[in-house]
Amino acid sequence: xxxxxxxxxxxxVAEGNPLTVKCTYSVSGNPYLFxxxxxxxxxxxxxxxxxxxxxxxxxxxxxxxxxxxxxxxxHLKKPSALVSDSALYFCAVVISGGSxxxxxxxxxxxxxxx
Amino acid sequence: xAGVMQNPRHLVRRRGQEAxxxxxxxxxxxxxxxxxxxxxxxxxFMVYLQKENIIDExxxxxxxxxxxxxxxxxxxxxxxxxxRGDSAAYFCASSLAGGHMNEQFFGPGTRLTVL
Numbered sequence: 001x002x003x004x005x006x007x008x009x010x011x012x013v014a015e016g017n018p019l020t021v022k023c024t025y026s027v028s029g030n031p032y033l034f035x036x037x038x039x040x041x042x043x044x045x046x047x048x049x050x051x052x053x054x055x056x057x058x059x060x061x062x063x064x065x066x067x068x069x070x071x072x073x074x075h076l077k078k079p080s081a082l083v084s085d086s087a088l089y090f091c092a093v094v095i096s097g098g099s100x101x102x103x104x105x106x107x108x109x110x111x112x113x114x
Numbered sequence: 115x116a117g118v119m120q121n122p123r124h125l126v127r128r129r130g131q132e133a134x135x136x137x138x139x140x141x142x143x144x145x146x147x148x149x150x151x152x153x154x155x156x157x158x159f160m161v162y163l164q165k166e167n168i169i170d171e172x173x174x175x176x177x178x179x180x181x182x183x184x185x186x187x188x189x190x191x192x193x194x195x196x197x198r199g200d201s202a203a204y205f206c207a208s209s210l211a212g213g214h215m216n217e218q219f220f221g222p223g224t225r226l227t228v229l
Contacts, residue, residue, distance in 0.1 A: 009154075032215055043118070043205050043220030044157070051215050090157065094215075101147075101170055102218070106156035 002027045004093050006105035013081045014113050021076040021108045023065075023091030030096040033074040035065055038088040038107070047089075050074060061085070081112045116141065118208050118221035119188075126227045133193040133200070135224045139208030146189045147218060148181060151203045163189060196228045 003026045013019045025031055032051050036044040048059025050067040058064045065076045076089060088109050092102040119138040127133050139146050148160040159173040163183040174181065178196075183189040193200055203225050207218035 034217060036220075041222070043120075043222050044207075044218075046217040046219065049215070049217055099170065101159050101162060101172075103159075104157040106154070 002031075002093050002095050002103045004091050004103050004105040006089075006091055006108045008108050009106075010109045010111065012111050012113065015083050016080050019078050019081040019085070019110065019112070021089045021091075021110060023074045023076065023105060025072050025074065025091075025093045027093060027095050032094045032096060033065075033067060034092040034094075034102065035059065035063070035074075035076050036090045036092065036104075038090065040087075044090060047076070081110075083112045083114055086110055086112045118206060118219050120204075120206050120221035120224050122224060123222060124225050124227070126229065127196050128229050129197055130195050133196050133226055133228075135191040135193075135204050135206075135226070137189040137191070137206030137208075137221055139189070139206075140210075140219050143208035143210055143219070145209045145211065146183050147207045147209075148189075148191050149205045149207065151205060151223070157205070160191070193226075196226075198228045201226055201228045 005024045034049045035047040037047050038044045047063050048057050050057050055067045063078050088107045090107050091105040094102045121136050144165050146163045149157045151157050161174045161181045162170040166185050178194045180192045203223045205223045207220045209216045209218050
């Protein structure tokens with residue numbers, strides 16, 4: 001079984017400040033972890049993924065995420081937020097060797113204030 | 115270099131009618147996934163298909179819903195005798211291969227409203 005938790009429904013941050021969107025997971029094997037972003041009235045867009053190797057993964061638009069096995073977390077971060085980063089962010093997990101179907105979190109709404 | 119295409123973008127049906135949602139995957143992609151998104155409920159997996167085969171339909175309601183991905187043409191999600199509870203955004207995604215490591219590419223979605 002696999003599950004993903006995004007504990008915050010909404011994150012508010014001022015433009016120029018660092019941002020963190022949290023994700024924790026629960027799996028019975030080795031996880032593959034993904035972040036997607038959804039802008040209003042659009043489909044999800046892939047941001048980055050962790051498969052293996054370096055725990056710090058860099059992705060699109062200056063985003064990065066750190067895989068922490070001991071804390072079973074994969075938080076999304078950006079050093080300096082932009083107003084245009086305001087969107088809905090989804091974390092997803094797939095189990096290595098298990099079903100190909102990702103389990104998505106409920107999403108976190110990021111609001112960046114000017 | 116077209117991405118995943120879905121049509122129609124908006125679909126209005128009366129209770130009892132049929133809804134047909136179409137999805138054309140990215141060029142070269144042979145794996146298609148359908149999801150349903152309700153406000154504040156996140157993305158729920160429905161069905162996973164390869165060309166001419168249903169691989170996993172564990173998220174699909176047993177009645178009224180069906181999906182296909184023929185050898186030629188788009189993937190179709192079909193909802194018969196729609197009810198108000200079917201109102202949602204339906205997203206299609208495709209991937210190059212079906213492995214665990216491959217990210218999915220999403221279409222813009224079809225917003226179904228049942229009156």
